[in-house]
Amino acid sequence: MRTIKFLLQKEFKQIFRNKAILMLIMVMPVVQLLILPLAADYEVKNINLAVVDHDHSTYSQKLISTITATTYFKLTGYNASYDEAFRMIELDKADLVLEIPQGFERNLVRENVQELFVAVNAINGTKANLGGAYLNTIIQTFNNDIRVKLTEHDNSIQQKTVDITVSNWFNIFMNYHVFMVPGILATLVTMIGGFLSALNIVKEKEVGTIEQINVTPIKKSHFILGKLIPFWVLGNIVFTLGLAVTWLVYGITPVGSLLVLYSFVSIYLLAILGFGLLISTFCDTQQQAMFIMFFFVMIFILMGGLFTPIESMPAWAQVVSRFNPVSYLIQTMRMVILKGSGFRVLLGNIGIIAIFAVVLNVWAVLNYRKVS
């Protein structure tokens, strides 16, 4: 026990003496939490629309003004021909082209049916899909309004309609920040914990101070524990800072209990720190450690369900993501903060992350060699 105490004293001293790194640890997460959610706004809005109106009728004008009255679309072009509008897409000035054919109003009234043509720049699939769907909904509403007006005096046509009421639970205002901020906080905790621990032992190797430790009677497990605990404390501080920012800046308070959140994060930190230390024992230079850690963290975050839902991944990728600790953290954070899920529901996740923690740390201890 005394050995660990001395080791801890040494580690904490080293951390507190390096003011630059300490500042970075404390300031970076706050700055990132301020900027990232602003940037990571996937809500589909501000869709640039180019209209080609061959009809120039009252209806076509009405349709265009209905579309531009919504907050989703911005009219950026009013072109004479489709080719001209297509050029707007090539130049990225327009995302969608709506072409209204000649005789739109006349055909609609006389022949009861008229087709509109929509072309979408689909390089960004989500935006194209949702943008197209929005436009369609607006056109359908417009269509209904016209139909009601035209059939007002005609009682023979009675349609059966199914009224759909949609309620959005857990995030009534469909605010994207509420969804992203907990996820971003999860990746921040991962990055800080992972990089700090990965670089640490390697640095002692590079500088040569590890030799001094190797010749002392310090046990391998004690040495790893001595490295683990300071970063665990730091990780919890970073997490607390992050929670404070999400509360003060974004007004997001966890629906669930803080106790659940902290107990999960504490165990998770042990796992990710163990992973960093493991990499640290494998590498010889800081450059290597940094690079390898970066490689894994990138995969973890991309596959962790932060940006795209895990459920829409192919089966093999879903299997891979079971071995990804970050995906459990992101999932748990969102469940607790947004939905208020409790201990009982999360028992499975806690168990899995505890297994990660044990396996990774034991592996790190075993892999740490006292002989160079």
Next chain:
Amino acid sequence: MSFVRKEFSHVLRDRRTLLILFGMPLVQILIFGFALTNEVKDSKIVVVDYARDDASQAIISKFEASHYFEIEKSAMSHDDIEKSFKQGKIKMAIVFPANFNEDLLHQNKGQLQIIADASDPNTANTITNYASSIIRDYQSQLDMTTSVPYQITTKTKMLYNPQLAGAPNFVPGVMALVLMLVCVMMTAVSIVKEKETGTMEVLLVSPFKPILVIFSKAVPYLLLSLINVASILLLSVFVLDLPVNGSVFLLFAESILFIITCLTLGIFISIKTSSQQVAMLISLMGMMLPTILFSGFMFPIENMPKVLQVITNIVPSKWYYIIVKSIMIKGLGFSFIWKETLILLAITLFFLVVSLKSFKIRLS
């Protein structure tokens, strides 16, 4: 020449880093190409059916048939909905009130409720859209007998990417990311490493021009990056079925320009810093993060606040991303991208001049 050879052996001897250098683009292309889709399918839903009549059954079986949805449990009570949402797997619930069919038949109006788990707003939006269209489909079947008057239909064409795959958006982004990583970070760190270990002094007192010493450091990374560009393109053509629609030659020429931009950035960082850790952190925070954030391939620029939108203009990878997207996916020629090329050139020249000015032969 011998300097270039020295640098090559430095790079080639570090097997682990080399492995990652070549493995990184491979893994990224695979992840982006196959694992990351926003496509929503097989969403798990629950059905609360108080009606249990023909109409509700017909709609439920329509949902069952659709590949967008997978009915997890049916015949639950209203209270169970919240519980199953909290367990996290269920995305949506449909509630049929009692007398659903009767209302539909006699009052011409049936009501049903869709409850979405909106913690992910985009997914919630997408699946409620799908659900509404399924229900609308059922409704128009009911009205088959009486044809609907005054109907506007839309024909939608998805340009460039009819399957709405993720790859066309991501491949150009991955190229920018990998080049940035290899050129900026690796160059900066490798030069600073010589400073840290003291071997820089040895090189500086040698009869070679010091500036040549620095540039020969960049040569191996230029070649490595070109190999990476080629392998990414091969992967995207043969594995992701994403052909290069424009001129391959132009694409490579622009890539070389961007690589040189990155290399000058790396050299600039290495001149300004003195320790590996600082160099790494600066290239990570100052280069990688902006690339991921502001180049527009992961985060939509048009949704950002105005200040951030202005910042994106000084991020070189944004321009490279636009160039690659234009050549590769849209198949456009040089006349469409000369502006972006010019901006990249200007950034390169700026950093080249600044680094040459601040380059010191003597160590302080």
